[in-house]
Amino acid sequence: MIAVNLDRVTVTYIAQPVFRGLSWEIHSDRCVGLIGPNGCGKSTLLKLIAGELTNDGGFVSRASGLRVGYLPQEPRLAPGHTVWQEALTASPLLIQTEQALNECEHQLADPAVYGDEARLNQVLEQQARLLDEYTRLGGPGYTGRVRTVLQRLGFATNDDLQLTIETLSGGQKKLLGLAKLVITQPDLLLLDEPDNHLDLAGKAILERLIREHQGATILVSHDRYLLDLVVDEIVELEDGRLSHYPGDYSEYVFEKRMHQLRQQQLYQAQQKEITRLEESAKRLLLWGSVYDNNKFIRRGKNILKRLERIERIEQPRLERRRMALELAGWRGSNKVLEIRGLEKTFLPAGSVGNDGESPVLAGLDLLIWRGERVGLVGPNGAGKSVLFRLILGEETPTGGSITIGPSVEIGYYAQEHQTLDYARTLIDTVRQATRMSESEAVSFLGKFLFNYEQARGPVSALSGGERSRLQMALLMLSKANFLLLDEPTNNLDIASAEVLEDALADFEGAVLVISHDRYFLDRVVDRIVELENGRLTEHIGGYSEFLAAKEARRIVVQRKDR
Structure with missing residues (x-):
């Protein structure tokens, strides 16, 4: 089943395209590692999928009722909140529904309402609808689920729950942001470098969370070990294009290299054939003009038309420019x-x-x-x-x-x-x-x-x-x-x-x-x-x-x- 479909989408930033004509079918049962060099547009792509960014061209379609959970690189946490207070805000819609139910209860206690049969029926109908919505959003047992999720992500004691946002380390903030996502039980998890600032214990928690997620996950990460452990597929964003590789990161490295070498061979073979045809056309046109032979000229022009129709194989970039770091050092003390x-x-x-x-x-x-x-x-x-x-x-x-x-x-x-x-x-x-x-x-x-x-x-x-x-x-x-x-x-x-x-x-x-x-x-x-x-x-x-x-x-x- 397709959770999200990107069809030839284009996103621009300050009149410059981040990517153009990009297409991607995101399946509802896969964990995908999204990789690429810094600045290539990975975070932009996640924001687009999450609905936080509008595309300038193409179409983005999402499955009906799809619940998306998005964790940016810097989790959005309210200053002054404790861990417990912040976790309870995980579902804003549930909070709004609770507030609406409380308002209904206040109205039902109002003599002006329960003394008026029409208004009473109206409020009771509204309450019934809100109760159904509250149940659908997981309201019953919500606080228990919040506590369980926080314990799973390392906030095990009451002292942990009373820590304020300002006192949390970078890793703890990431884990709290993850907890808020898990609490809402999304169908699609979008994680933008969730492993940053996590220690080894925190990374183990993150791995378990991703593996246990019942749904789709798109993971932006530079942690190759994590990508080897949890993903089913690697998608590489490079030069505004997406390339898909089944398997984990180590398989991707091998498959990409093999693909580049095959493409290089095909490119060289095609270039050799193009050069041969161009030289043949040049000779025929020369002979036609020297000997005033229309047959040679016609054959030369046909070869040139044939060359125009050839679908050119792009030359692969086997080695991209990288920083030239050399740490020479010297002998010094033993x-x-x-x-x-x-x-x-x-x-x-x-x-x-x-x-x-x-x-x-x-x-x-x-x-x-x-x-x-x-x-x-x-x-x-x-x-x-x-x-x-x-x-x-x-x-x-x-x-x-x-x-x-x-x-x-x-x-x-x-x-x-x-x-x-x-x-x-x-x-x-x-x-x-x-x-x-x-x-x-x-x-x-x-x-x-x-x-x-x-x-x-x-x-x-x-x-x-x-x-x-x-x-x-x-x-x-x-x-x-x-x-x-x-x-x-x-x-x-x-x-x-x-x-x-x-x-x-x-x-x-x-x-x-x-x-x-x-x-x-x-x-x-x-x-x-x-x-x-x-x-x-x-x-x-x-x-x-x-x-x-x-x-x-x-x-x-x-x-x-x-």
Whole structure:
């Protein structure tokens, strides 16, 4: 069954087409991964399907009674609400129906109404209609369903339910936005980068939610691991066109490459045949004019008409332009970082002495050697960013020691781009990092896909993905041999994340990276350290080995408990 049908739709933005003549049949029983480079129009397409955007051409048709749930990149949550209050607002129509029912009850208690038979019957009929609508919208048991959904998405205690919107982390806001969608039980889920800001536990919740959804899902995500786990089909939006690939992300990568190679072969064969026919027509027309032979001229013109009727095969773009990131590094000290018995305690505001101390790190030990790639994982709030600030010397430890190798230069990538001065132009930013002329700075920024107008503009005008690329450029200029990377793949599209992975593979120095990108961790790191409850646990291998080891330990503990 078709849930939504896009028929040759066109959407323009400031007189420029985002896409033109785009068609897509969205089935009611599939989970589709919608991918494409940053800025290609994925979010615009979701808004169009959700009915939040009007198309400038073509047609959008939806199945009768289709309920659509749309989660934008930044969930729309009311400031001042608690988690519980916000979750109860999930169904505005249900709230309106409840208010209308309350109004009916007030009218039925009015002597002027129950003393007038005609008005009484009118109100009773309205009440009956509203009760039917209330039931259809899932009103009976609504609060119970809200509580159940919130528990499934990690808001398990009363304290969690009383948290205000302002105190929630980015990941918690995403989960609350997801909860509001699930509560309304939509037929079609539209999720725009729902995994951003989620820790590994949050991503596991998201995966379960998508798999258990009874209906269609369109998922915009750069998380290749997530796309491998949950989708039935990949749809790629590129150059204003949609291409469909059955299967998960890994199957898409293989099939797309095979399709490109086949198309390249067909293109080359057709070009060879076109060249042969053009030369044949040219010879015939020349002979016809030299020997005054109309037969040759007629044959030459027929060949040219035949060429005009040929449906030309488009030359595939086997390699698209990507940022030219090269992280050279240099040898430096063999022992890059040594942490012994590291402790960090925070005192709540207004506390006296040691009253109310909150330990974040409790006796951490960590040793990193030259050439190692170490992944740092753990739940949000575990203290990973605190550990980075301690290594950088931005905070003082409560106890223990941190020793950096004598010939170690640190390069730092900040998750929220705090290392960037938003008021500076991009040219000034890179010229501050190293000596170069303005023309050299423009040329260098061009390697990171910034045009001349962007290079002359302020950092504040850049998108999240563009700021990430600018930070990568500064890392390259820093010539550091020890990289501290805090969620480096956030905001990067898949192509840019792959460039980063390749650059890290060739990097000569050491890397300590905080990441919840499981595909990235599998490709880059050779050791994972998990920070939980103030302590580090080490696991050899990438994320998949880490997950398997944790599961094996969980089974052992389960058997012991029996």
